[in-house]
Amino acid sequence: MTTSESTTAGQLLKTGSWALDASHSSVAFTVRHLGISKVRGGFTRFETDFVVDESGAVSLGATIHLDSFDTGNPDRDAHVRAADFLDVANRPTLTFRATHPVVVAETFEVRGEATLGAVTKPVTLDVEWGGLQEFGPSGDRHAGFSATGTIKRTDFGVGGLLPGMLSDAVKIELEIQLVEPK
Template structure:
């Protein structure tokens, strides 16, 4: 049996990850977001501190995802903006240092699917839907089996109490309410 066949399986004519536990490789993960400044300019940020486990089910729809996000690891490339986002105006990192995501249901068709889950920020829990694409399998030079995913979703930040904003003279808002979630990550098969 080859390494690929041990780490993957074919379901419905499509190669998918083998059932079991897979852990996020933080060195090869992008857990990010995109918002709008002045309702025009895209501002991107990411969280460097993320711990996530994917339990791939025998049936793909039985899979589960959990993640813990270190909010203090937020990085937008601008220290003053990062400090403001970490302040009580937004994430209030001193009081709420972590955010969590726990999937509640998964649907799957071919190499794409969605995960609905509970996202908790500042002790507020709301449902979020992530659209997921399975990009494939690779075996690295250190004999680790890796799977690669891409996911995205949209949230209204105000639903989690992230309500700071300013009305612009032109009538718009300084910071968009809608935030796009963008995830690119590799996960390593656990023994």
């Protein structure tokens, strides 16, 4: 991506705070179980902060509500929400905050910090910009983004080591749609 292409993508975004379109967004994860298969799931409640400044640079962050953990298996979900995994009673959210404003391009990297309870670790997300599109009779413009990253669950004290049971690496996949400020 050349500098002029990066600048053009960022200039397409209206200055201000963009609202999350939660019904067209998702936060998902994949973790290996027993080293032979992948368990997929997600979180059904999350928020974003996405603010475009006058230069086109974006400050961003997100909060995931851990009690919304869902793999489609109620018994497993209850176990993962319990103290020996996510410990939702004491650590209700996972937050992410970019450490610096970013310039939107076709593909770009967001370096930030994720915090779970008292633990904060660096996390890098690889982001693909889906572009802008008018949606609905109001003609609201929506911006779309896909992002991926990997965290180590033991870095955050999730699930102990569990050697051979669960992989330490957890792949995060985000599909985010935002509504342009009025």
